[in-house]
Amino acid sequence: MIKQAIILAAGMGKRLGKYTQDGTKCMVRVNDRSLIERSLSALEAAGIHRVVLVVGYRAERLIAYLDGKFPDLELIYVTNEIYDKTNNIYSLWLAREYLAAEDSLLLESDLVFEPELIADLVADPEPNLAMVSKFEAWMDGTVTLVGEDRDIVAVVDKRDFKWRNVGDYYKTVNIYKFSAEFSRTYYLPFLDAYLAAFGDNVYYEQVLKVLAFLDNAKLKAHPVSGRHWYEIDDPHDLAVAETIFAPPAQRLANMQARYGGYWRFPGMLDYCYLVNPYFPPERMLDEIKSSFAELVTQYPSGARVQSVLAGKVFGVDPDRVAVGNGAAELIDALAGLWQGRMAIPSPSFNEYPARFGPGRTKVIPTGERLSYTAVGLEAAMTDADILILVNPDNPSGHFMNEAETKGLVDRLLAAGKRVVVDESFADFAEPAIRFSLLDDAFLVGRPGLAVIKSISKSYGVPGFRLGVLASGDADLVDAVRKAVPVWNINSMGEFFLQIVDKYKADYRHACDSLAAERAWLAGKLSGTGRLEVFPSQANYLLCRLTDGTLSRDLAESLLAEHRILIKDLGGKPGFPTGQFIRLAVRGREDNEKLVGALEEAHGGKSRP
Structure with missing residues (x-):
């Protein structure tokens, strides 16, 4: 011994x-x-x-x-x-x-x-x-x-x-x-x-x-x-060590405070942040790797060239599209350019209220089912100038179809309002109802409409930090470009925009695969007997805990015992009574681990 x-x-x-x-x-x-x-x-x-x-x-x-x-x-x-x-x-x-x-x-x-x-x-x-x-x-x-x-x-x-x-x-x-x-x-x-x-x-x-x-x-x-x-x-x-070796409550808090960089924690499954597990394909990654040295050692192009590339990808005139270092940069620029009060369903993506500020934000309640209709949104706009519509919404996954969305946009524009449609998750809708407003034919003649899309989320490349804003108002788009640094997109992001057209079929297949996996995962989560799964057309599922478990305790348990990070929605404004979590949709192997962990994980009971 x-x-x-x-x-x-x-x-x-x-x-x-x-x-x-x-x-x-x-x-x-x-x-x-x-x-x-x-x-x-x-x-x-x-x-x-x-x-x-x-x-x-x-x-x-x-x-x-x-x-x-x-x-x-x-x-x-x-x-x-x-x-x-x-x-x-x-x-x-x-x-x-x-x-x-x-x-x-x-x-x-x-x-x-x-x-x-x-x-x-x-x-x-x-x-x-x-x-x-x-x-x-x-x-x-x-x-x-x-x-x-x-x-x-x-x-x-x-x-x-x-x-x-x-x-x-x-x-x-x-x-x-x-x-x-x-x-x-x-x-x-x-x-x-x-x-x-x-x-x-x-x-x-x-x-x-x-x-x-x-x-x-x-x-x-x-x-x-x-x-x-x-x-x-x-x-x-x-x-990093203080996160790994922290008690469960502090470990979760530390992990949440990082907002990413989770490659420093190998073996952890990230069900908090939202990506596309089926894209990019291996062949595309190989192409990016083959140009890695050149991309690292050369400057990227300026904003105008990025608009040309994005226009090619989305079929929009370059004068009508700006590229951002993630959608968040574009939201910030737009909030500074469009004056007036905005209205947004709640709960929704926090970046919009954060950028517009509390004095310019009207919250539209969404009720017990966290859903809404075009009629309800239109009625809520009497004392607001700008409608923010995240479609599908985040975190609920609630989705408005094409006819309803376009009709709402046109009625609000006719009433002198402006509309932001954020379709960062729209490509994950079921194929039969999938649509996009990133279309020149629709944008032209609708200068009061801005369409925002996070490429990072939909295309599975959050490390590249890419997003686009498109509008029929070319002056607005030009102002957005001027509001951000001329080199706001790095060479890796630019190269992605340069080559992604070659992988359109792969991308469509990836989105279809995610929609199918979402349906499978929703069924399995419902089968655990502890979750009510809300309908979703996004790459995530909103769940209400039905067994009395506190969402915070479940999140701590999953991270400590199974190395799984989830989005704890406890304390987030706009939710009805109950305990809520949001779960990303990943690949089948990871999703099976998640379901198994949820069946095993313990958590504290909520107070009566």
């Missing part, structure tokens, strides 16, 4: 800036506890009795900080007096006598991890192990190649890293288990040789690179098997 661990904690942690001005890197707190407290607690729980800490920067503060905190652990301090001139290979060399004396765990001090990782490593019967994790996009540093029987067959440093081989790599977690025999026979002799040859400003992982070539060294991999861990090198790493 392993009783000793060595922690390397001499570094300065410069990249953490203000967080390490007055203390060591391992004293940085992740939520309620410091890194070193978390590590020592995990070691103690796994049966470790002695911990050797190699200290350097702010050593006296770390020693004082730990004084009395772990009375059942024997803490031994080894000081690296030249911590600012050496790297971790020298710190480890200073602890060589302890490493040679008995079987040991070795770990870095800038890690946060689930405590079970240490217990799992100790319980692994193999005597010499490097903990590894399948490589993911957020990782950096030394990686390994793992062969049969978990043998580490190669250690790859940054200089030799090849992105084309990323599927074969396992990142070192920087937690190891070495037997005393392994340390004496292999590791320490090579450590001495490496120091003599290359000096003390390199990393101890370089020694593992050499040992990987020795058949009899037998260093094996211990995969983390889905448990959470994170290496903290800078403030953004800290922010």
